Amino acid sequence: MKKVISILFLFVCLSVNAQEKPKTQIVEASCGQCQFGMKGKAGCDTAVRIDGKTYFVDGADINHHGDAHAADGMCSTIRKAEVVGEVKNDRFVATSFKLLPVEGHDPHKGHNH
Numbered sequence: 001m002k003k004v005i006s007i008l009f010l011f012v013c014l015s016v017n018a019q020e021k022p023k024t025q026i027v028e029a030s031c032g033q034c035q036f037g038m039k040g041k042a043g044c045d046t047a048v049r050i051d052g053k054t055y056f057v058d059g060a061d062i063n064h065h066g067d068a069h070a071a072d073g074m075c076s077t078i079r080k081a082e083v084v085g086e087v088k089n090d091r092f093v094a095t096s097f098k099l100l101p102v103e104g105h106d107p108h109k110g111h112n113h
Contacts, residue, residue: 025082026081031074049078
């Protein structure tokens with residue numbers, strides 16, 4: 001009986017460790033309709049481009065990342081984002097989505113501190 005329990009315990013441990021953990025990756029992020037030319041939905045929605053393929057994003061609302069229609073907004077430009085998640089049913093399901101600062105953009109430019 002001890003051998004059976006030991007083997008079962010070993011199997012459970014190996015199964016848990018064998019599950020692939022989602023990795024953090026840097027991707028292109030923008031409005032799917034305005035910048036990536038995606039079809040199928042009206043309005044503006046967060047999308048990412050991974051390995052040349054675009055996906056609408058579940059778990060990252062376009063309005064939670066500043067003014068989408070500002071000069072540096074997601075409807076006006078393609079940004080970089082640090083994401084964790086996976087592609088499911090041709091959508092990117094984000095468990096973490098962090099829009100990165102615009103390269104070369106100094107948020108203090110023009111400010112006197």
